[in-house]
Amino acid sequence: MGETAAQVYDPSIWQISYLELTIRLVLALILGGLIGVERELGGHSAGFRTHILVCLGSAAIVLLSMYGFAEFAADPNVRLDPARLAAQVISGIGFLGAGTILRTGITVSGLTTAASLWVVAAIGLTVGAGFYYGSAVLTLLVVVSLFFLNKFEKKFSRTKRKQDLMMKINKDSASLNKVVTELHHFGIQISKIIVENEEAAHGDSGEMLIVRMQVKLNYKKRFEEVIVSLASIEGVIGIEAGGESL
CATH class of the missing domain: 3.30.70.260 (ACT domain)
Known part of the structure; x- marks a missing residue:
């Protein structure tokens, strides 16, 4: 039984090179910035830098969750859960999104900006986990939704x-x-x-x-x-x- 566990355990999965870590953080900056551009052009409260910071922070947190505790991976009394910190990001980003939602009289604004912050956090998590294809497709779909579908929506509901x-x-x-x-x-x-x-x-x-x-x-x-x-x-x-x- 112990021999089987030793064969299954691979310490290399808890390691990441400095180059790979840098690539993931830079990619999170780029993808988050692409979405932030649309919000910045629209003059919304959460713009270019805010989206970059959210995406970078999410990527850093999932990197920490996956690789930050590598020295404890071989300890039999420690069970690492790479998804634990990532789950807290998904729920914790709500406070920042709520700050962008404003109600003036009977008007509620900022809902799309709050949603964009939430999805940017998801992009940061996917990049930090090394899910490059998924993060690229997700960013493309979000940019299409914000730039092009916004114009279509305005034209459709004119x-x-x-x-x-x-x-x-x-x-x-x-x-x-x-x-x-x-x-x-x-x-x-x-x-x-x-x-x-x-x-x-x-x-x-x-x-x-x-x-x-x-x-x-x-x-x-x-x-x-x-x-x-x-x-x-x-x-x-x-x-x-x-x-x-x-």
């Missing part, structure tokens, strides 16, 4: 765009009803609406309504025309508009 509206309206007026009526007149569907009370500025005795809406645009007219029309309604104090970002 007729069903979503916009966020934030309006300040006099509470004592019937402006809110007029706003809803005007939106329906333009054929715009209201998917979400939040109404809040807020005291007027400069110590006025009256109050304002803060109205946040998410609307779907299923028409060919320019959205600017709708904003101008809403701004002309009596009792509407201010309007802010913005689209969804990924």
